[in-house]
Amino acid sequence: MKRRISGRLGPAVLGMCAGLFLAGSALAQQPACPVKVGGILPLTGSMAPITKKIAQSAELAFEHVNKGGGIKGCPVQFILRDDQGQPTVGVDAAKYLVEVERVAAFTGTISSGVTGPIISSVTAPSRVVQVSCCSTASPFTADGRSGGYFFRTIPTSKTQAYATASETTQRGFRKTVVIYVNTDFGKDMLVYYKQAVAKLGGEIVAEIPYNDNQTSYRAEVTRALASKPESMLLIGFPKDAVTIVREWLSLGGPRKVALNNSMRTLDFVNGVGANFVEDFFGMDNAQVAGPSVMTFDNAFQTRFNTDSKGPGVHTQYDAVMVLGLAMNIARELSGPSIREAVRKVHDPAGTPVGTGPEEYRKAVDLIRAGKPIRYLGATGPIEFDANGDVTGPALVWRITGGKIETDRVISIEDMQALFKKIDG
Numbered sequence: 001m002k003r004r005i006s007g008r009l010g011p012a013v014l015g016m017c018a019g020l021f022l023a024g025s026a027l028a029q030q031p032a033c034p035v036k037v038g039g040i041l042p043l044t045g046s047m048a049p050i051t052k053k054i055a056q057s058a059e060l061a062f063e064h065v066n067k068g069g070g071i072k073g074c075p076v077q078f079i080l081r082d083d084q085g086q087p088t089v090g091v092d093a094a095k096y097l098v099e100v101e102r103v104a105a106f107t108g109t110i111s112s113g114v115t116g117p118i119i120s121s122v123t124a125p126s127r128v129v130q131v132s133c134c135s136t137a138s139p140f141t142a143d144g145r146s147g148g149y150f151f152r153t154i155p156t157s158k159t160q161a162y163a164t165a166s167e168t169t170q171r172g173f174r175k176t177v178v179i180y181v182n183t184d185f186g187k188d189m190l191v192y193y194k195q196a197v198a199k200l201g202g203e204i205v206a207e208i209p210y211n212d213n214q215t216s217y218r219a220e221v222t223r224a225l226a227s228k229p230e231s232m233l234l235i236g237f238p239k240d241a242v243t244i245v246r247e248w249l250s251l252g253g254p255r256k257v258a259l260n261n262s263m264r265t266l267d268f269v270n271g272v273g274a275n276f277v278e279d280f281f282g283m284d285n286a287q288v289a290g291p292s293v294m295t296f297d298n299a300f301q302t303r304f305n306t307d308s309k310g311p312g313v314h315t316q317y318d319a320v321m322v323l324g325l326a327m328n329i330a331r332e333l334s335g336p337s338i339r340e341a342v343r344k345v346h347d348p349a350g351t352p353v354g355t356g357p358e359e360y361r362k363a364v365d366l367i368r369a370g371k372p373i374r375y376l377g378a379t380g381p382i383e384f385d386a387n388g389d390v391t392g393p394a395l396v397w398r399i400t401g402g403k404i405e406t407d408r409v410i411s412i413e414d415m416q417a418l419f420k421k422i423d424g
Helices: 048-067 087-100 112-126 157-170 184-200 218-225 238-250 266-272 291-304 313-329 335-345 357-368 412-423
Strands: 002-006 035-041 076-082 105-108 129-132 150-152 176-181 204-210 231-235 257-259 281-285 351-353 373-377 394-400 403-410
Touching: 035 048, 035 087, 035 313, 048 076, 048 238, 048 266, 048 291, 048 313, 048 357, 076 087, 087 105, 087 112, 105 313, 112 129, 112 150, 112 184, 129 313, 129 335, 150 313, 157 184, 157 231, 157 257, 157 281, 157 394, 157 412, 176 184, 176 218, 184 204, 184 231, 184 412, 204 218, 218 238, 231 238, 238 257, 238 266, 291 313, 291 373, 313 335, 313 357, 313 373, 335 373, 351 357, 357 373, 403 412
Parallel strands: 035 076, 035 105, 105 129, 129 150, 176 204, 176 231, 231 257, 257 281, 351 373
Antiparallel strands: 002 076, 281 394, 394 403
């Protein structure tokens, strides 16, 4: 599946395409208009239930980019491909974007199991920048495989896993079985959860991997229950999780269940049945409060007539905005130049710029003047470390009365204290 979203700029902006001189670190040569930017998301498959809002967020971000001046005076054409949640499909989608459409950069995808092969087969060898909203497997940035061309606007699995371990031990989870999707994401979450639980006093009685997109998980659930658990941590994606939880409960599994962020969607709640998942809880990454977050929330509500709650919605907006700003900062629209510009979207000494088209235009004007910017996004300040990762707060969510509610937010300071407690 392919979608194209082309923006239009006003005559004054388009008039700059021919002869605009950009100062400082801006472009020395004017690119051909429109500038193509790609996107890869699982529009169908097991992750489709959480993708709708994420795709809408990307659409909104590109609308804001175009209304705010585009990229180097050019409108942006967004080309979105469906990876179906499958590695081979994702790699083919990435190759299409890079080799056929010749995109300067792209955003995506959600599953770390798809992102890993894309990095190895496409972005690293082709030297194309990829900014992900949702892929959290830590090796992508830690082991050097990406060549520095992969960035993400979401903290790695370590943040969610440590927060989950803290919450489950505080809630008295003992003899916990972990059922996890057998991908880079699932395995990474398990490694960090085990590491944290060992320090915090919990106990894991069994680790049961599963492969996604199966019609039944009775065999995996039976193996899990054979360990006589008192609780379960389920790490996976909504479509499969509905089946797993149904079979877990039908076979007598305890209702002491913790979930990862992907199940923070009503598709999961309604798929299982609200009365069966009452008081289930989970973890997700949180955004700080502030004007930039509020502006995005209001814009999303106005544009799509629904709230912006859900995994990946805020981080997807920031992934697109980071690309737009970095491509304006880059001297040329090449992978190496864009890669070097990404970290410059948040210069500690720069002028603060927030979300929305007006703030984007403000940022573009500053960039043209050769002045640094400090992007404060839909998730708060976006500052990449040496690996291309960000830090952030976490939140505890719960299912009550068929609704998903935020129980509490774990601040960045509290997360740092938790890291110190576990890592020493």
